[in-house]
Amino acid sequence: MNYYFITGASKGIGKALTEALLKNEDNYVFGISRNVTIKHERYHHQHLDLSDITALRNNLHKVFLPLDNPGKIVLVNNAGVLGEIGYIGSQTTDNFEFVFDVNVIGPALLMNTFLSAYLEQTCPKIILNISSGAGQRPIDGWSAYCSSKAALDMLSLTCQKEQELLKTGVKVFSLAPGVVDTTMQKQIREGAASQFSQLEQFVALKENNALQEPEAVGERIAGFIKNASNYPNVLLRIDEV
Ligand SMILES: NC(=O)c1ccc[n+]([C@@H]2O[C@H](COP(=O)([O-])OP(=O)(O)OC[C@H]3O[C@@H](n4cnc5c(N)ncnc54)[C@H](OP(=O)(O)O)[C@@H]3O)[C@@H](O)[C@H]2O)c1
Numbered sequence: 001m002n003y004y005f006i007t008g009a010s011k012g013i014g015k016a017l018t019e020a021l022l023k024n025e026d027n028y029v030f031g032i033s034r035n036v037t038i039k040h041e042r043y044h045h046q047h048l049d050l051s052d053i054t055a056l057r058n059n060l061h062k063v064f065l066p067l068d069n070p071g072k073i074v075l076v077n078n079a080g081v082l083g084e085i086g087y088i089g090s091q092t093t094d095n096f097e098f099v100f101d102v103n104v105i106g107p108a109l110l111m112n113t114f115l116s117a118y119l120e121q122t123c124p125k126i127i128l129n130i131s132s133g134a135g136q137r138p139i140d141g142w143s144a145y146c147s148s149k150a151a152l153d154m155l156s157l158t159c160q161k162e163q164e165l166l167k168t169g170v171k172v173f174s175l176a177p178g179v180v181d182t183t184m185q186k187q188i189r190e191g192a193a194s195q196f197s198q199l200e201q202f203v204a205l206k207e208n209n210a211l212q213e214p215e216a217v218g219e220r221i222a223g224f225i226k227n228a229s230n231y232p233n234v235l236l237r238i239d240e241v
Contacts (some may be wrong), residue, residue, distance in 0.1 A: 002027045002072040004225075005063065005114070007050065007106070008079030010035040012182035013130065016218025017076065018043065021225075026071065033079060050079055050106035051098055059108060064117035071083050072123055073083055074225060075114045077107035077152075078130040085141045085191035095143050100153065103148035108155055115159075115170065124169070127219070129156050131174040133237070141196035160234045171228050175221070178238040181211035194213055214240075 004021055007012035009031030018038055021027045030041045036045045046063055048056060065074065083099035084091050111127055118125060134142055134150025156174035163170040179185065179202075189206060193199045205211050218240065224231075224241035231241070 002074070003067050003070050004029045004074045004076060005110070005182060006076040006078055007032045007110070009033055009045075010037045012184065012218055013177055013180055013214050013221070014078040016074070016214040017078065017221050018186060018218075020213075020218040020222035026074075030063070038213065043068070049141045051081075053101050053105055053109075055107060060113045063110070064114055065146075067118070067121065070121060070123050072106060073114075073118050074126045074128065075110060076225075077126045077219075079106070080130065080132075080149075080184070082142065082187055083144045085188070087141060087142050088238070090195065091144070099144035099148050100151070103145070104138045104151045104155065106154060111131065111155070112160060115163075124229065125171070126225060127156070127159065127170065127172045128225065128228075129153075129172075129174045129177050131156075131235075133176045133178075135174075135176070139171055139196075139198060141191060157234050161171075171231075172233065172234060173228065174235050175224070175241065176235075176237045177217050177221070179205055179211050180214050180217050181206070182214055184212060 004030055006014050006018055010033040016035060018031055019028050021029055022040050022042055028047055031038060032046045032048050034049050043132050046060060050056060057230040079102060080104045081099055084095045095229045109130055109161045129152050132154050135153050139146055153191045156172050160172040188202045191199055220238060
């Protein structure tokens with residue numbers, strides 16, 4: 001059996017990826033999020049709020065359970081939040097901590113525990129972090145989001161370098177999924193133009209049906225994971241996989 005740990009499996013890209021993976025009877029998914037929306041004989045839900053780092057820290061040992069003779073083990077850090085849309089100087093103080101907890105600290109703790117929990121497992125192991133093009137270019141109003149995704153990219157690059165030095169064979173990726181029709185895009189379209197100069201462009205993406213469907217993106221990511229050993233680069237965009 002191949003085992004997948006997927007954060008944010010309750011909706012959007014994470015749910016679509018989970019459903020795509022469950023079509024293969026050799027796959028078992030552990031979903032991690034605050035809400036449960038999937039019922040399947042090969043799906044197990046773990047209720048965790050990644051913005052509550054104390055609770056996450058106390059429950060990490062329950063996430064990565066011993067696995068019997070796995071074919072492949074995969075951690076997908078997909079859960080992510082945009083946070084408040086607003087310029088630095090007009091955000092609530094809590095926003096930066098909230099966004100970094102969910103988008104960086106949570107994934108880092110999960111990566112750390114995943115690697116130590118399955119150190120002795122010799123099967124292929126993959127860490128896939130779902131990043132964003134916003135981690136590589138500034139978007140006004142999204143400072144916490146952009147900088148958190150830049151941090152996630154560097155976390156992935158550093159982790160891959162370490163695994164290569166250790167010769168573990170573990171593959172680490174940071175994948176930007178492109179623009180996808182999920183609740184995150186809805187939140188983007190609800191931003192105030194005074195705090196987000198690209199508002200009209202994002203509204204137009206929806207009006208012109210230019211957003212990808214989550215199901216198509218989920219299938220594509222599932223296909224990528226299957227062939228992940230063929231990809232030498234850590235930082236990838238959806239159109240490259
Ligand atoms: N949609 C896009 O256009 C786009 C573009 C670039 C990158 N991305 C990235 O793609 C990933 C998925 O985004 P999406 O568009 O699918 O978003 P979404 O539809 O808003 O779904 C977000 C998922 O993350 C989970 N989540 C949010 N806060 C959480 C928390 N505190 N603890 C645990 N889980 C939490 C949610 O589950 P619960 O609410 O049940 O906890 C949900 O399953 C994110 O990392 C995002 O940054 C998306």
